[in-house]
Amino acid sequence: MSAAVNLLQAKFPDEVLEVVEFRGQTTIVVQPERLVDICRALRDDPETSFRYLSMIAGMDYLPQSPRFGLVYNLYSHQNHNRVTLKTRLADDAAPLADSVTPVWSTANWHEREIYDMMGIRFQGHPDLRRILMPSDWVGHPQRKDYPLKGM
Amino acid sequence: MNQTQTMPRTETMQLNVGPSHPSTHGVLRVLVELDGELIIKADPDIGYLHRGIEKMCEYRTYHKCMPLMNRLDYLAGEVNNFGFCLAVEKLLGVEVPKRAQYIRVMLVELTRIASHLFWLGTHGHDLGAMTPLFYAFREREQIMDLCEMVSGARMFPLYCRIGGLAADLPEGFLPLVTNFAQAFPKRWQDYDNLLTQNVIWKERTIGVGVMSRDEVLDWGWSGPMARGSGIDWDLRRDNPYSSYEEFEFEVPLGKNGDTYDRYLVRMREMLQSARIVRQAVAKIQQTEPGTIKCADPRVSLPPKERVYNEIEALIHHFLIIQDGIRPPVGEVYQCIEAPKGEMGFYIVSDGGPQPFRVKVRGPSFINLSACDKLARGRLLADLIALIGTMDIVLADVDR
Numbered sequence: 001m002s003a004a005v006n007l008l009q010a011k012f013p014d015e016v017l018e019v020v021e022f023r024g025q026t027t028i029v030v031q032p033e034r035l036v037d038i039c040r041a042l043r044d045d046p047e048t049s050f051r052y053l054s055m056i057a058g059m060d061y062l063p064q065s066p067r068f069g070l071v072y073n074l075y076s077h078q079n080h081n082r083v084t085l086k087t088r089l090a091d092d093a094a095p096l097a098d099s100v101t102p103v104w105s106t107a108n109w110h111e112r113e114i115y116d117m118m119g120i121r122f123q124g125h126p127d128l129r130r131i132l133m134p135s136d137w138v139g140h141p142q143r144k145d146y147p148l149k150g151m
Numbered sequence: 152m153n154q155t156q157t158m159p160r161t162e163t164m165q166l167n168v169g170p171s172h173p174s175t176h177g178v179l180r181v182l183v184e185l186d187g188e189l190i191i192k193a194d195p196d197i198g199y200l201h202r203g204i205e206k207m208c209e210y211r212t213y214h215k216c217m218p219l220m221n222r223l224d225y226l227a228g229e230v231n232n233f234g235f236c237l238a239v240e241k242l243l244g245v246e247v248p249k250r251a252q253y254i255r256v257m258l259v260e261l262t263r264i265a266s267h268l269f270w271l272g273t274h275g276h277d278l279g280a281m282t283p284l285f286y287a288f289r290e291r292e293q294i295m296d297l298c299e300m301v302s303g304a305r306m307f308p309l310y311c312r313i314g315g316l317a318a319d320l321p322e323g324f325l326p327l328v329t330n331f332a333q334a335f336p337k338r339w340q341d342y343d344n345l346l347t348q349n350v351i352w353k354e355r356t357i358g359v360g361v362m363s364r365d366e367v368l369d370w371g372w373s374g375p376m377a378r379g380s381g382i383d384w385d386l387r388r389d390n391p392y393s394s395y396e397e398f399e400f401e402v403p404l405g406k407n408g409d410t411y412d413r414y415l416v417r418m419r420e421m422l423q424s425a426r427i428v429r430q431a432v433a434k435i436q437q438t439e440p441g442t443i444k445c446a447d448p449r450v451s452l453p454p455k456e457r458v459y460n461e462i463e464a465l466i467h468h469f470l471i472i473q474d475g476i477r478p479p480v481g482e483v484y485q486c487i488e489a490p491k492g493e494m495g496f497y498i499v500s501d502g503g504p505q506p507f508r509v510k511v512r513g514p515s516f517i518n519l520s521a522c523d524k525l526a527r528g529r530l531l532a533d534l535i536a537l538i539g540t541m542d543i544v545l546a547d548v549d550r
Contacts, residue, residue, distance in 0.1 A: 022481045023241050051368045054486070055512035057497050071497065071510075073484050077368070077382065080389040084484060106371030111519035117205075132198035132549060142206050 004048045004083045011041055027084040032097055035087055039103045044073060050074035050083065053104040056085065058114035062144040068095040069119055089120065099125040117142035163191055169536065170199055176273060176538060177545030179195055181522070185531060193526035193534060195519055200549040204283045209508040212475030213239050213313055216509065221307035223513060224547040227296070228307040229268040229488045233259050236311045237392055238485035238496035242277040242478040245445045250438035252317045255327065257431035258310060260424040264488035265294040265457045267421050274539035278355045288340045300324055301322060313476065314451040315444030325432050332428040339422060356411040360525045360537045363408060370521040373514055374492030376541070380408030386488040400425050450476055475504030491515055491542050515547040
């Protein structure tokens with residue numbers, strides 16, 4: 001699993017904040033600014049070959065700050081291993097991240113769902129609109145401060 | 152095709168397919184833009200069945216999340232529970248006894264057959280083949296009966312529990328499973344006779360919805376959808392869980408990545424599942440009856456007789472039910488090979504009795520996201536074949 005860590009530490013030394021091992025899974029915490037470059041490097045490097053994006057999860061860490069975050073889970077069919085990328089977004093009021101849709105087409109709906117549920121906007125997304133909630137819905141239901149019931 | 156190009160251009164037409172239409176397999180609305188009969192754009196509108204399962208999980212203990220997980224992909228309810236249990240067990244760092252692992256494998260493979268049978272019946276029905284549905288539901292009914300035997304429920308057995316199983320297998324269960332698994336290949340022949348060499352079936356499916364290997368990876372397809380395009384990948388074999396490494400099975404692959412190849416892959420997967428079930432029965436018989444829960448008292452409920460007779464066991468039971476289990480701070484991603492593809496659970500624990508975040512990676516959601524790519528330039532009638540081949544369950548799409 002160290003191939004991904006080595007790659008990122010060699011190519012993006014300033015971006016890697018922390019590497020966590022838990023229950024045999026590797027999580028790399030990175031800065032959000034160059035996330036698309038990081039993803040592209042992980043996908044295209046012949047050794048890591050993370051050509052498959054398994055999922056993106058939007059996170060709301062309220063009451064912490066920075067409040068919002070993103071979690072990417074990548075899989076390599078070549079090595080049959082996974083790596084998790086985590087990043088925290090700076091702006092608590094209007095969280096913004098770069099879209100990884102140019103890297104993996106499958107990110108399109110993941111990012112639309114995160115925008116819908118968490119209110120995180122994605123720069124460079126081809127079609128960022130609500131996906132699960134009605135288009136005229138107010139608020140983002142999966143935020144921690146959104147009530148569970150009583151709408 | 153050439154004719155339409157030489158004709159003067161006319162306006163395109165917007166057509167709503169669904170949300171309530173037999174071929175959409177649930178409440179799915181596809182907003183289709185048509186030029187004559189050709190699809191220019193197909194935009195699936197989802198969310199009609201959104202129940203906020205991920206959000207609801209944040210407000211209840213891990214055990215109480217289990218009934219919600221059943222209702223993700225409701226055609227394979229036990230598979231979702233199984234995946235969620237594995238994820239929480241990974242978070243806790245516990246391992247369930249071998250007997251429980253084999254029983255889980257047996258049930259999950261039976262559920263896979265049931266799910267594929269439902270897909271086969273409805274997919275065939277959508278494309279005008281009525282008979283396979285009756286044959287497929289005949290066997291699916293038997294699997295439902297088996298589920299009912301172990302837990303009392305047919306669709307949502309809720310038999311897997313965090314740390315093991317709800318109860319041991321009832322008396323006389325394994326011979327019934329053996330009968331089913333041995334008879335299944337003969338039954339399977341019935342479906343195969345009806346469709347595989349059927350000219351109409353081939354006309355409707357060959358060359359429809361072709362995905363290359365690169366496109367499959369780009370669009371995040373998994374399970375039979377990926378294997379139909381020849382991607383040799385099965386989580387059961389490549390990242391084994393629950394003792395799958397002890398089972399012998401083949402991973403069927405397609406070549407052309409079209410609807411027909413995905414049909415062949417799912418058909419052959421059913422036979423492999425029956426093979427795994429037969430092996431699982433043999434393995435279960437070699438294990439000690441009653442060893443179905445992990446020994447960790449923080450996770451497993453005490454046996455009922457002790458709860459009724461000893462105050463310590465009663466308090467223990469009460470604590471686990473009322474207070475819940477408290478996994479350590481951390482986060483895990485656990486995925487399983489569900490009938491529809493990679494079913495993943497990303498769980499974040501803050502050390503409390505409720506999960507801080509549960510993210511469900513449902514295969515149907517991902518498969519459906521490529522709908523527009525598949526449908527563009529095809530005939531409207533192909534859209535029905537495409538929705539069928541994606542094997543989506545809207546409860547899993549919307550969560």
